[in-house]
Amino acid sequence: MKTLLAAVLALTSTCIQAAQFNVLVFSKTGGWHHDSIPAGVDAIKDLGKLHDFTVFWTEDPNRVFNDKELGKYQAVVFLLTTGDILNVDQKAAFERYIKAGGGYVGVHSASDTEYGWPWYTRLVGHMFYVHPTIQTAVLKVEDRQFPGMERWAPRNLWTEEWYEFMPAASNKLK
Template identity: 35%
Template sequence: MLDNAITLLLLLSTLVASSLATTARVLIYSATADFRHDSIPTAIQALQSKQSSFGIQFENTEDKAQFTDQILAQYDALLFLDNTGEVLDDSGKAAFQKYLNLGGNYIGIHAASDCLRNTTFYGNEVGAFFDYHPALQNATVDVIDASHPSTSMLPAQWHVQDEMYNFKTDPRAIGATVILSANESSYVDTGTHLGQGTPHPTGNSSNLVPAAQLNENILLAWFQEHGAGVEDNGSSGRSFYTSLGHLNETWQDELFLAHVFGGITWTLQSNTTLAFNASAQVGNPVASTSNSTSSSSTSMLPTPSSSPSAMISCPSIDKFSVKFMIVSVIVAACFPWLLRL
């Protein structure tokens, strides 16, 4: 009986191990051409430090030459971190556009809305371009949608010290769903809003209103189930953007990191990349091979040579839970004696 129990336990461990095979690959791109945040290294380290908690392989680069069709095709998401200015050339933009068209996912953090300002598809993918922000100060962030994985852990009114971004357009106009906003009554903003839609002015000069006269909510974070940066014939992945993340201290705050990782994991669950869909056209080819039931081979693609990386491995919660429940039911039904050991 003991031998049978050991055999069964080995079988169970094999099943559990198979649920850990999925690893999503994310490229962090932190190149800057204008203002540079000194919190970028801290942010990268903070993302890497969660290696025991998330099934993600992070790699980072600031080399725009890495934006080629072949290299981008290896990633399940591109994470733009605090980018400013013209951080891609025309060939890089074309590769980025193709990546999105093939189902690639996008994540933008903080100043990611202040780069590639004249590139229409990028503005649509991030949701809106940065306009200005008032002085760094304490503010109250309101959770608009507490059901999203990036907000479910947050208090209804989240008190933060950060830059409250204003944007040139309303991200809801291209299909984004707003999940966080900043209550303007909680901080001082003497600037002039431009084009953020209801409840804000529409953006033409006759409707500009000083922020001090408003008692409304500024949009801070949103998501797109289907990223709007995709061309008409493309197959869109997901897009997530949060404007928070200015300070080094912010990236050392576990609640903020939970917000960011909630957005990242939600984005990766688009089912449009190889980490979770063996028939996808972009994503981690290793994950595709391990998860596929076919015997098709996957060629090895070049890896950015200048990119420090961190392997982050843990079970995919949904898949692990389902498999564990199924195995538990089988054990209880077919091997009740094992429970008495």
């Protein structure tokens, strides 16, 4: 009986893996709403399953943009966000979260979000200005040693919605 119990415990313990970290995916829009948001959420959830991290998705800033809730996550993903989406208290909580070492990932139109918030502009680095129609461009890999680029050909044709950005924010994130 002890041998059977030990065998069952050994088998189940190898199947149970703890999540490495928790990610908040936030996709509120106050401007353009991308139809691809659900597909983006699914892709991040699939990455979570593949790489053992948990994903929580919401479009409700009242639910998560406070010190207690943000403290549950090691990274916040602004997925296809647009426009003004956070109030003053939520912005302050997000700033404290980042200053305390929390992670941020901005996907696509995250740079088309919160134009009037200078701190966020510095976090993003460049804000969206405009994009022309979808077109093809030549991409040249400058550094094949950069992680993830070793599999790319030296030159690639890529069709995309290329963004034009405003000039860089002049101040470093404080």
